[in-house]
Amino acid sequence: MSRRRVLLGLAAAAAVSLVPRRSRAAHRIRPPGALPPGAFEKTCIGCFRCAEVCPPKCIDFASVLSADSGTPTLDLRAKACTLCMRCTQVCPTDALRPVAAEPGAVAAQVRMGTPQLDRKRCLPWNGEGACSLCFQVCPYPDRAVELVGLNAGPLFHPEACVGCGLCEEACPSLARAIHIEPLP
Incomplete structure (x- = not known):
């Protein structure tokens, strides 16, 4: 060398x-x-x-x-x-x-992180079928996440979310629709 x-x-x-x-x-x-x-x-x-x-x-x-x-x-x-x-x-x-x-x-x-939802990847939001797994696994359903609209898509409330990632882990979309972002 x-x-x-x-x-x-x-x-x-x-x-x-x-x-x-x-x-x-x-x-x-x-x-x-x-x-x-x-x-x-x-x-x-x-x-x-x-x-x-x-x-x-x-x-x-x-x-x-x-x-x-x-x-x-x-x-x-x-x-x-x-x-x-x-x-x-x-x-x-x-x-x-x-x-x-x-x-x-x-x-x-x-507070470990905040949820980010990509509606284009979320089954209920993009019209590809019913899914409520994020709501079902959430330790704080109806506070941190609720199901809204005709297709019952998830709506996250970051101020009530602890950022545990159970929703992200449960998301069945191949490219997961939910991601927990680190706190700033």
Whole structure:
């Protein structure tokens, strides 16, 4: 390998390291009870206790290549959170604040993301058939999601949604009509 190639490689690596990575860390879906972005990354020690106690195994950890490596994240497209709140009970640093596994406490204290609906992909909204799976699996039906119109299409109320992803996981559309977006 030539000296020129080595120097160009080092220069490229140095340039990449100067690019701020905070924006990526701030736009992840975190487990329930998570502190706000910034405070969460500073407080979490990456002990993996939250993932160990998670029954559905929906907690993963950020890549070592990211600014917030070793911190817990949720990929709700792969597996939804069942809101058992076990992860919030074992966090030794309170990066995940304790939340009681009672519907009222969860509804009041948990916001992991907000639902986005693509009506073009949603079976009732695009006229391809009846479906109410998102409504059926929602822990807060009639508050976070309701069925409206002649075809009973879902209408989401982001202010009442906890962002657990059960609706996204249940969506039968090949290209899912529902996506939980990270909080800003």
